[in-house]
Amino acid sequence: MSNNEILLVEDNPSDIDLTMRAFTKSRILNKVILAEDGQEALDYIFGTGPHTGRDPANFPALTLLDLKLPKVSGLEVLRRIRADERTRRMPIVVLTSSTEEQDRADGYDHGVNSYIRKPVDFKQFVAVLEQLGMYWLLLNEAPPRHTESS
Amino acid sequence: MSRKTRLDPDMRAASGYVLALGAVSTALAVRLMLIGLLAYQGPFLPFVLAVMITATFGGRGPGLLATTISLLAVWYFFLPIANSFVLKNPADVMNLVTFFVVGSGITLLSDRMREALRVATRTEETNRALLESASQGIVSTSGDGRIINVNAMAERMFGYTREELIGKPLVTLLPETRQTARAATAAGSEVQHTHLLMDRVGQRRDGSSFPVEVNLSSAHTADGTASIAFVTDISERKQAEEAMRNQANMLNLAHDPIFAWQPGGRIYYWNRGATALYGFTPEEAMGRISHELLKSVLPFPEKELESRLEAEGSWIGEIVHTAKDGSSVIVESRMILYTGPKGDRTVLETNRDITGRKAAAEEIRLLNEDLERRVRVRTAELQAANTELEAFAYSVSHDLRAPLRGIDGWSMALLEDYEGQLDERALGYLHRVRGEAQRLGGLIDDLLQLSRVTRMQIRSQAVDVSALAGQLADRLRELHPGRRLQFTIQPSLSAKGDPRLVEVVLTNLLENAVKFTGTRPEGVIEVGGSEDGAARIFFVRDNGVGFDMAYASSLFGVFQRLHKASEFPGTGIGLATVQRIVHRHGGRTWAESADGQGATFYFALPV
Numbered sequence: 074m075s076n077n078e079i080l081l082v083e084d085n086p087s088d089i090d091l092t093m094r095a096f097t098k099s100r101i102l103n104k105v106i107l108a109e110d111g112q113e114a115l116d117y118i119f120g121t122g123p124h125t126g127r128d129p130a131n132f133p134a135l136t137l138l139d140l141k142l143p144k145v146s147g148l149e150v151l152r153r154i155r156a157d158e159r160t161r162r163m164p165i166v167v168l169t170s171s172t173e174e175q176d177r178a179d180g181y182d183h184g185v186n187s188y189i190r191k192p193v194d195f196k197q198f199v200a201v202l203e204q205l206g207m208y209w210l211l212l213n214e215a216p217p218r219h220t221e222s223s
Numbered sequence: 224m225s226r227k228t229r230l231d232p233d234m235r236a237a238s239g240y241v242l243a244l245g246a247v248s249t250a251l252a253v254r255l256m257l258i259g260l261l262a263y264q265g266p267f268l269p270f271v272l273a274v275m276i277t278a279t280f281g282g283r284g285p286g287l288l289a290t291t292i293s294l295l296a297v298w299y300f301f302l303p304i305a306n307s308f309v310l311k312n313p314a315d316v317m318n319l320v321t322f323f324v325v326g327s328g329i330t331l332l333s334d335r336m337r338e339a340l341r342v343a344t345r346t347e348e349t350n351r352a353l354l355e356s357a358s359q360g361i362v363s364t365s366g367d368g369r370i371i372n373v374n375a376m377a378e379r380m381f382g383y384t385r386e387e388l389i390g391k392p393l394v395t396l397l398p399e400t401r402q403t404a405r406a407a408t409a410a411g412s413e414v415q416h417t418h419l420l421m422d423r424v425g426q427r428r429d430g431s432s433f434p435v436e437v438n439l440s441s442a443h444t445a446d447g448t449a450s451i452a453f454v455t456d457i458s459e460r461k462q463a464e465e466a467m468r469n470q471a472n473m474l475n476l477a478h479d480p481i482f483a484w485q486p487g488g489r490i491y492y493w494n495r496g497a498t499a500l501y502g503f504t505p506e507e508a509m510g511r512i513s514h515e516l517l518k519s520v521l522p523f524p525e526k527e528l529e530s531r532l533e534a535e536g537s538w539i540g541e542i543v544h545t546a547k548d549g550s551s552v553i554v555e556s557r558m559i560l561y562t563g564p565k566g567d568r569t570v571l572e573t574n575r576d577i578t579g580r581k582a583a584a585e586e587i588r589l590l591n592e593d594l595e596r597r598v599r600v601r602t603a604e605l606q607a608a609n610t611e612l613e614a615f616a617y618s619v620s621h622d623l624r625a626p627l628r629g630i631d632g633w634s635m636a637l638l639e640d641y642e643g644q645l646d647e648r649a650l651g652y653l654h655r656v657r658g659e660a661q662r663l664g665g666l667i668d669d670l671l672q673l674s675r676v677t678r679m680q681i682r683s684q685a686v687d688v689s690a691l692a693g694q695l696a697d698r699l700r701e702l703h704p705g706r707r708l709q710f711t712i713q714p715s716l717s718a719k720g721d722p723r724l725v726e727v728v729l730t731n732l733l734e735n736a737v738k739f740t741g742t743r744p745e746g747v748i749e750v751g752g753s754e755d756g757a758a759r760i761f762f763v764r765d766n767g768v769g770f771d772m773a774y775a776s777s778l779f780g781v782f783q784r785l786h787k788a789s790e791f792p793g794t795g796i797g798l799a800t801v802q803r804i805v806h807r808h809g810g811r812t813w814a815e816s817a818d819g820q821g822a823t824f825y826f827a828l829p830v
Contacts, residue, residue, distance in 0.1 A: 087629035094636065141621045170624040173617060174675070193624060193664030194657075195632035 077210070078133040079105045082114040082150065083168075084142055091195065092137070092202065099203030103210060106133065111145025114138070115153060118160060130219045132163040135209045138185075140169045140176055148176075151183040162216035164209055239281030243289040246273035251296050266301035267322050270294075274326040278333035286330030294323055359438075360454035364393050366447030380456055382428035397437060397452065399423050425454060434461045480554070480574045485567075486529060488512040500554075500576055502547030513572070518545040532560040532570060541577070553578045609678065616674045623667055631660040662792075669796040672727065673781070676804050681721045683808070688716035688761060691726055692750045695733050703737060706746060713751040718759055718828050724804045731797040732763040732824050738791055739767030739822065758810065758827040765823075769816035778814055801826065 079101070083089050089107065096105065108114035112122075118136075120127035140147035147167065154160045166187040167180045180188050189205065192198050250269035254261075270293035278286030298319060303311040310316060354361055360377030364370050370388050378385055381396050388396075399420070417440045425435040434457050441450035471492075474481050480497035484490045493508040501508075501517060508516060514525050520543040521528060531538055537559045544552045554574035561569045634656045642650070689712055696710040718725055733748065740746030743766055752761040770778065770785045777783045779802035782795040802812045805826045816822035 085625050085629075087632070088625060091628065091632040094632070170621045170628075171617065172671070174679075191624070191628060193627045193631055194661055195628065195635040198628065198632065 076131050076133055077103045079103050079210075080108065080114065080117065080133040080136040081105055082108045082111070082136065082138045082142065082147065084109050084139065088139075088191070091198065095195075095199040095202040096206070098199050099206060101202070101206040101210065103134065103206075110143040111147065111150045114142075114150050115145060118150075118154060118163075119157070129157065129159040132160055132218070134164070134215060135205070136163060136165045137168045137205075138165055140167060140171060140180070148179050148183060151180070151185060155184045159219045162219070164213070164216065166205060166209065236282075236284065239277070239285035240288060242281040243277045243285035243292070246277045247289050247292045247296065249273065250293065251300070255300065263301050263303065263305065266297045267293075267318070270297060270322070271325065271329075275329055275333070278330040279337075282337065283330055283334040286333065287327060290323060290326030290330060293326065294319055297322065357453075358455075360456075361451065362388075362393060362396060362454065363451040364449060366444040366449050368392050368394075368447065368450075370396075377454065380427075380454060381425065387428075393450070393452065396426060397423060397435070397454070398426055422457075425456070433458050480576075481571070482508065482513070483569050483571050484513045485569060488514055490516070497574075500546065500552060500574070501544065507547075519543070528558075532558060536560055542574070544574075551578070552576060553581050612674065613678065616671055616678075619667060619671060624664060627660045627664050627667075631657050631664075634660070666794045666796070669794045669800070673796050673800045673803060676724055676727060676800055676807070679721075679724070681724065681807060683719055683721055686718045686720055686722045686725045688718050688725065688729070688752065689714050689750075691722075692716075692729055692733070695726075695729055696748075699733060699737050706737070706741070707744065708737065708740075708746045708748065711747075711749045713749075716750070716752045716761065718761065719830060720808050720828055724808070728801050728804050728826060729763075731801050732826075735797060735824070736763055736765035736767065738793070739769075739786075740765050741791070742768060754830070755827070758829050760825055760827045762823050762825045764821065766821040769818050769820050769822045770814075771818050772816060775814055775816070779812060798824075 079096075081089070081092060083092065089109075093105065096102075106117060108117055114136075116122035117124050117127070118132065119129045138147050138150060142150070147169070151165060151167075154163055154165065164186050166189055167185050168189050168191060169176065170191050172190050177188055187205075189201060192201065247270065250273040254266065254269050274286060274289045274293060277289035281289075298310075298315075299308055300306065302315045302318075354374045355376075357374055357376055360380040361372075361374040362370055362377050363372045370391050370393060373383075373385055373388050377396075378388075381388075417438065420437040420439055423435050423437050424432045426432050436455045436457050438453040438455075439450055440452075441448045443449075474492075475494045477494060478496050478499075480500045481492075481494045482490055482497045483492035490508050490511055490513050493503070493505040497508065498504055503516065513519070514528075519525060522540055523531075528538065537557070539555075539557050542554050542556045544554060546552050553576075555577050556575075557573045559571045561571060563569065634653045637645075638650065638653050645653070692710075692712045696708075696712065700706075700708055700710075729750075733750075736748045737746060740748065747766040749764040750761070751764070752759055754760070768786070768791075774785050778785065779798045781799040783799075784793060784795040786793075798812075801824075805812045805828065808828050810826060810828040812824070812826045814822060814824045
C-alpha cells in the first residue's frame with residue numbers, strides 16, 4: 074500500500090498559501106497534509122495525539138520541512154524521524170529561507186535527502202516546487218517501507 | 224766534643240788496658256834505668272804516676288790492672304830480695320798494702336770524676352741544643368745588662384751573629400726594655416720577675432724594626448739584674464690581625480645589611496648596611512636578641528631556625544622584619560653557622576632588601592590579574608556580541624525574507640489572477656513592487672554574505688586562482704548571453720587562502736567588471752598576478768567606465784556607491800565584502816582608474 078501524501082511542515086500562513094498555490098500552478102495534485110509546528114508534524118508522523126492509530130511506517134511520499142518552527146524545531150523533527158527505524162527511510166526535503174552554513178551542515182548531518190532554499194522570486198519558487206514534485210513524486214523510486222516482519 | 228775520640232765501647236775498654244800495660248812498662252823501664260842512681264830507694268813513685276795516668280784516661284778497670292801490675296813489678300824488681308818475690312823486710316809488706324790501697328783509691332776517685340764530668344757535659348750539650356732549636360729568639364744578659372748569650376733564632380731574627388752580640392746591651396735589640404728593667408729593679412724585693420711585654424719593637428742590625436712579643440725574666444744577682452728574654456716575631460700575626468680588621472671594615476662598607484649573632488640570637492656585629500636598612504645604630508643593636516629587635520617573621524616557627532642551621536649549616540629564605548620606624552621590610556636572608564677553632568658558634572646573617580622587588584612583583588601580579596579579568600570581560604562581551612550578531616543574521620535570513628517572498632508572491636498572484644481587470648499603470652506598479660522586493664532580497668543576501676565572511680573561520684590552503692577565474696568567467700558568460708565578453712586569464716596563478724572566500728572575492732570583482740563594462744561594445748576583462756616577496760598580488764582589470772580616483776578611498780566602504788543606481792544597479796556591499804575577506808587573510812586591497820578608462824582592482828594575499 075503506497076502513500077502519495079505530501080507533508081508540508083510550515084508555520085508562515087503566507088508561505089503555506091503560496092506553497093499551495095505553487096503546487097496548483099505546477100499541477101501537483103497529491104493530497105497535502107499541513108503541520109504548522111514541529112509537534113504537529115511529529116504527532117502526524119508517529120501517530121500520536123490527534124493522529125493516534127496512524128501507522129508511522131506508512132509515511133508520506135514527500136515531506137517539505139521548514140527549519141524554523143514553533144515548539145519543536147525542524148532539525149529536532151528530522152533527528153527523531155531518522156532515529157526511529159520505521160521512519161528512517163522517509164524522504165525529507167528541507168525547504169527554508171536560511172542558507173546559513175551551519176543549518177545546511179546540521180541538515181545533512183541529520184540525514185536530510187535534499188536542502189532547498191526558498192527563493193524570494195515567486196516565479197522561481199514555483200519552478201523549484203515543480204522540479205521537486207517531478208523528481209520526488211515521479212522520477213525517484215520510493216524507499217521500501219519498514220514492516221514488523223521484515 | 225770531637226767524634227774522633229768517640230771509639231766504640233770494646234775498643235775503648237781495650238785501649239784502656241793497653242794504656243795500663245804501657246804506662247806500667249814505661250814506669251818500670253824508667254825506674255830500672257835509674258837503678259844506678261837511686262838504687263832501691265822510693266821504688267813506688269813512678270808507678271803511682273802510671274796508675275794516676277791510667278785511671279784518669281783509662282778508667283776503673285785499667286786503673287786497677289795498672290795498680291796490680293805495678294805492685295807485682297815493685298815487689299819483684301825493687302824490694303829485697305830484688306829479682307824475686309821473697310821479701311826480706313817485714314815492713315815492705317806494709318808498703319805493698321799501702322801502695323795497693325792508694326792505687327785503688329786513685330783509680331776509684333778518678334772514675335767518679337770522669338763520670339761526673341761526662342754527665343755535666345751531656346747536660347750542657349742538651350741544654351744548648353734545646354736553646355738552639357727553640358722557635359723563639361733567646362737572649363740572656365748578665366747583671367750589668369750586657370748580652371752573654373743568644374740562640375740561633377735570635378741571630379736570625381735580629382740579623383747579628385752571636386759573636387757580634389755578646390757584650391752589647393740588651394737595648395740594642397729591644398730599645399724599650401730599658402724602662403722595664405729599671406722598673407723591675409725598683410720593684411726590688413722579689414728575687415725573680417717575669418714580664419710579658421706585648422706589642423714591642425725589635426731592632427734589626429740593618430736598622431729596620433719589627434713587632435715582637437717579649438717574655439722577659441729577670442733575677443737579681445750580686446752584680447745587678449740578670450735577665451733572659453724570649454722574643455717572638457709577631458709580624459705575621461700582626462698582618463693577619465690587620466687583614467681581619469680590613470675585612471671587618473669592608474663588611475661594614477657593604478651596602479647589604481650584615482650582622483652576626485651568637486646562638487640564642489644575641490647580636491655582636493652590626494654593619495652600616497644594617498643600620499641603613501633597619502634604622503638601629505650598632506650601639507642600639509649590639510647585645511639585643513636579633514629576632515626580638517627586628518620582630519622576625521620566618522616561614523616557620525622562629526625557634527626552629529637554630530636547629531635548622533645546626534642541621535644544614537646554612538639557611539636561605541625570606542624574612543619579614545620590622546625596622547625601627549615600624550615599617551615592614553622584606554629581606555632575602557642568607558645565614559651561615561660558623562664554628563670557631565674553640566668551638567664557639569656564630570651565625571652570620573646577610574640580608575638583601577627585596578621589599579621593592581616584592582612590591583613590584585605584587586603590582587605586576589595585580590595588573591596581570593586585572594588585565595586577565597578585563598580580557599575575560601571583553602571576551603565575554605565580544606562573544607555575546609558575536610552570538611547576538613549570529614542570531615541577528617539568522618533572523619534576517621529567515622524572517623526578513625519570508626515577508627518579501629509574500630510581497631513578491633502575492634503581487635505575482637494579483638498579476639496572474641487579475642491581469643484583465645488592471646490597467647497598465649496598476650500593472651506597472653505591481654511590477655515595481657516585485658522589483659523592489661527582489662532588490663531588497665538581493666540586499667539582504669549581500670548583507671548576509673558580508674556578515675558571514677566576517678564570522679567564518681578561515682581554513683587556508685592553496686587555491687588555483689586561474690582555474691577558479693576560468694570557471695567564474697564561464698558562469699558569467701552564461702548569465703549574460705547577450706553580452707560580448709572577452710576574458711584573459713594568466714595561467715598558473717595560485718594563492719594561499721580559504722577557497723570559499725577567495726571565490727567570493729573573485730566573483731564580486733568579476734561581476735563588477737562585467738557590470739561596469741556594460742556600456743562597452745565588448746567587455747575586455749583581464750585577470751593577472753605577480754609576486755612581491757611576502758605577498759602575491761592579483762588584479763582584475765576591465766575596460767569599463769572606471770571611477771574618479773578622488774573617491775578611491777571610499778570605494779571599499781559598505782553602501783558606498785560611485786555610480787547612479789539607474790546606470791549600474793548594485794547594493795554597495797560587494798567591494799566591502801572583498802576588502803573584509805582580504806583583510807581577514809592579512810592582505811590588502813586597492814584600486815586604480817581614470818574616469819572612463821577602465822579600472823584595475825588589486826588584492827594582495829600573504830604567501
